[in-house]
Amino acid sequence: MSNYDDFLLEIGCEELPARAQAILINALAKGFETALTDCGLAHGTIHPYVTPRRLAVFIEKLQKQTLPQKVERKGPLLSLALDADGKPTPAGLGFAKSCGVEFANLERIASDKGECLYYCSEMPGQMTTELLPALCNKVIAALPIAKAMRWGNSDVSFARPVHWIVLLFGKEVVPAKILGQNSDRQTYGHRFHHPKAISLDEPKHYEAALQKAYVVADAGKRRALIVRGLKEVVATVKGEVTLNEELLDEVTAIVEWPVPFLGQFDKHFLTVPHEALILAMQQHQKAFYVHDKEQKLLPYFMGVSNIESRDPSQVVHGNERVMNARLADAKFFFDSDRKHSLAFMAQKLDHIIFHARLGTLQDRSQRIAELAKTIALSLHLNGEEAHRAGLLCKADLVSDMVGEFPELQGIMGGYYAAHSHETPAVATAIAEHYQPRFALDELPQSPLGAVVAIADKLDTLVGIFAVGEIPKGDKDPYALRRLALGVLKIIVDRQWPLDLVQLLQKACELYGDKAKASVVQPVFDFMMERFKHHYIEQGIAAEIFMAVLASHPVKPHDFALRLRAVQAFCELPQSAALAAANKRVSRILEKEAASLAGQSVQEALLVESAEKELWRALSAKKKEVLPLYAAQDYTKALLLLALLQPTIDAFFENTMVMAEDKAQRFNRLALLVELRDLFSAVADLSCL
């Protein structure tokens, strides 16, 4: 007879929330894996299954009983366990009692401190069937249910009401009460196609039995079926489908028997911005949109029904009617929004509070406009257009369309700006100014869009810091981390010579007495922290970032160039020796800093050939390198400076920096200052 049997647990319930399904089934499978390991039960593969109406795990070859375990216990030292006459003391007797045996049955064993009492027993193996009820309940109780509920008169709580429990080990039902239900071997198929009970003879037939009852229990297989079905359907109209992964997951989680279908909508809705049509299809109807090879929207949509309808045309017609009504709503919003100009909408922003202590969205638009203008002028871009775009960029927040689809903020503003005869640059800037909206989102494509995007984000950063709502842990309601990095990415990407400190000071000024100037430094530091995380994620060593930061660059683009230079420098054979030399220099100078003010190297005082040579080499390099610094060609500059390595090493080998003669000493220190300044104009290499 085998020592192993298959195991199956199925929790049958009312329709589970789509987003919770993956979380619950992963936790259930993981929970079993851990719990079984903890009991010392070996097992084969764990197969998780999840549909809207069930969570199940089928575990292959689960050990039928735990192995007997040796339990060893050490007692008190003999010197404490026995009295002078060799009779057991209360301590000795107590240990025997705690082991459940007579004192005479105890053994002795050597320990570091001398011989002590010892007892070894064997715990018999436990039957898995006896362990399972408690084990299942423990695993289920630990499931991460975001919102648990109760139902009827029951005290049980779960994600949705529970209707049945299947608990099989081999061919036997394991009797247990789980989530208020007695375990059994009966499961149920599709709600409509197979409402009758199915009696399962053993775990391994679970998936096939459900397949016959119109349930594809494996979520992965269900997803694959949907993908295949959608592709077949879209081919019938020579269209293409871009599969939105999130939507695909959601659709997979609301069907047990997926049947994709194609619907059509009224062509004249194609005049509505496609972003709005796509959102209406995806969010409201959980449908996929269809496009041609050029990504142009076609008047079709694809849904996934949960039945093989006796009359599929009724399902399609019903969905088409709802879709047309949804799109009519979108068109209604689009048309009614366009009855007013975007500038008119902007006037209504004075009703909307941005933050109780920071005024209305109108105040905010005005600040963004001013800041955008300043940025644009400093970059020789059109300041008036930047101002205009800033002033109007939040206006679409009062539109009906954005009220219905908040995700369309900015995008609708772009459409409405064009409709209101704003210049194309202004319209594009408005459409792009929220970018990047998430980690991998695109940056604004137009220069003006980038300008307004920077102004918008800096205004939020400064304002929210000014009222002290600094992000902590996972609390970042204004997404300041994303905004901070967004600004930096845009500036670096555009290679703009913008001075971040100046921008923050300007943003701060625009808040008037609502923000103190002292907020600039913390915001700058916060942004640098995000910058660092970003580069570390890109694989740049933290020391390299810190080395550049130590030289205090305030222009993000300049910062990025220095980073690249130091990174290249680190690849050079001389870099380790030069970093060491820089460390040495910085240690020496640290102590002498006070006495060095105003010192410069006097050639006449140089005596040793090594120091003469260093001075000559430094002066020559300085002439080569300074123009490179001015041109921000830090990589080439460091490459040239690296060639100084043997000269510097020779200097330290042959010259006594801390010479007895004060003038000579100071002269050598001044030489080191020259050396340090030449290197640290790029980065503080002593950090490496």
Place this chain on the structure above:
Amino acid sequence: MVQRLTFQTIIQKLQQFWQEQSCLILQPLDLEVGAGTFHPQTFLKSIGPEPWAAVYVQPCRRPTDGRYGQNPNRVQHYYQLQVILKPSPLNIQELYLDSLRVLGIDPLVHDIRFVEDNWASPTLGAWGLGWEVWQDGMEVSQFTYFQQTGGLDCSPVTGELTYGLERLAMYLQGVNSIFDILWHEGPSGPIYYRDIFLQNEEEMSRYNFECADVDALFKQFEYYETEGQRLLEIGLVLPAYEMAIKASHVFNLLDARHAISVTERQRYILRLRTLAVGVANRYYALREEQGFPLLKAQQQGLHHVKL
């Protein structure tokens, strides 16, 4: 669909069905409410241990949803058919599906889906979990297991089914506009929804959005709130609840007039909630003093609620 069900037949069939499931057929509340949940037969009856089963139609007013009769799907006045089952029976979903079958909706022809939709009413201090029910992609009902009402945990749990009657009728009659719904086919010809309600939508939208007297509404809000608190203090729970309902409607009107800013909005909701929570607590205490009469009635077999 063999026959074209009129609006009034749909109501009759649903009421008939739920009557057969031991529900009382009740009548609408004679006050303006935003949803059937406000009816004391739902809000108050879901509090405490007493069982309850009822069905009723409730006209609902949502001033901000008005579209001057111009939008085929949105109106500021419409009907809900509300079913309350307490405790929620384990076969409540099956009962609901049977009620659709009574209307001729075959779930092997039509794609019926229970899609997660959790409900919360901040003004009532209430929340629950459940679904919106989709029929071929159209939301035709709301299905909620109440977890809290008036800040009190629901035990037992009330199951609430809310049919959007106009949505259902549009679907069953195959029309694309609310106003094309056939209300009744009488001897003098068909009467459509537009014949009864179009003028109402036009005028009420104008009133809600343009003409409602904001200053007077603010005063009314203050009055209903104060009056509600005063009534609670002298132990008049039901009149106090009426004041809460009136205050809530006034708030909705002020909202439609854009008279309440975003930050103020939260405070008004909190004031409404405070009153509702006060009512819920007093109601519970009162029923407890009386020994929860409906519970006793059920135990003595005097009541017909058999769930």
